[in-house]
Amino acid sequence: MPHSEKMSKGTALITGGAVRLGKIFCETLAKAGYKLAIHYNSSSQQAAATAEKFRKAGVDCETFQFDFSEKNDVSDLITNVRKQFPDLNVLINSASVYDQATMMETPELILERQFKVNFQAPYLLTQAFAQQCRSGNVINIIDNKIAFNQYQYSAYVLSKKTLAEFTRLAAVELAPNVRVNGIAPGVVLPASVRGQDYIDWRVEGIPLKQQGETDNIAQALQYLLTNDFVCGQILFVDGGESLTNTGQNSANYK
Template identity: 55%
Template structure:
């Protein structure tokens, strides 16, 4: 394999860490983006270097006042350090649940800046920096629904799904842009086991996902040259579970 390098946003923790370590195992050098989890990022980077790949940590707060310059600067710094940069994984995310009735401008700004504006601008700067490459946006299977209790978050992710398709059109064939829509994989720490079990009851595969399921999806999207502008739902079929009401399931 010729030299390859991936920039992974939110790569220090949770799913982002899985993506970083999996791509390092597959032979990529890793530009590990971090915001606040600096210690975790250093640990991940040390592990990747010990495994024989190159890794460097790049800090950037996507909510900083200078975000636009910062995002262009981030890609430039990564490109200078890893001239063979050819993959961008937008995994960083902000998550603040609230229905529309409780949604403030600041909440909308935070969710959209981290979950949509940043992936869009990073994709733009990545497109400037590389001749050929691949982008994978990490979305959410909730985009299949209209779950208004997560209004700002979900609207930002729906917008990210549309941006994924638009960027795929605009930048093909030089860049291949795709997305992954995970279901229940690593629930937030406040979720109880009863809640997770209840969610599993609505999943046709009758199980929770594992980060490896998402890693497999990432490899597939990165490796398959004929897949463009797709959102791959990796959720055990939860999001196709939209049967709705009809005469045959009417309990009356």
């Protein structure tokens, strides 16, 4: 059945929705019966192509450009989306930047950009969403790196750990009208610079001995959206990788 023939469940705004995992979230939400507000920053062609694909399938869909690293009012994005889709009721904070740098290698510019895109934007978007939409769901896309002290990604990890704490705080503040939860993916879609050797090596360290499929993340999104007794949770979808931090103990003492 074409999507348009289903009863609309409302509209979902997906930040960074034009490519990679963001696009998977769009597909998941369209299948679930939502209209789509696809946010992008630099991927204008991919956003247009993605939107066209959805429209052909009967999904009501628009694209919205916004750079979260610039000095501008992030709440404008929610205002603009609501002009087009007054029934906005889902916000997926997926846009993110990922810089590898220790604290000693991190200039102020990188620290600022990591926090503006990965934490400040989701914070201000959630605030504007709650003020303007008044009810619905917010899902923050975090990272299983929050379970570790990977100082080699200092500003990135700190921005995601802060986003995880914000997820819990906002969940309490905004309940019962807005439900806030998070997903912490593990190895699913590694950056294109990563080769198969690297992925195989990472998989060795994962208890379930497998790389995640995008469908595993899509299922987590569906679960958090539909289970209305779940509040302020961060669902790790990582094959157990985040549980491997055993430390030194008498059993492994030689």
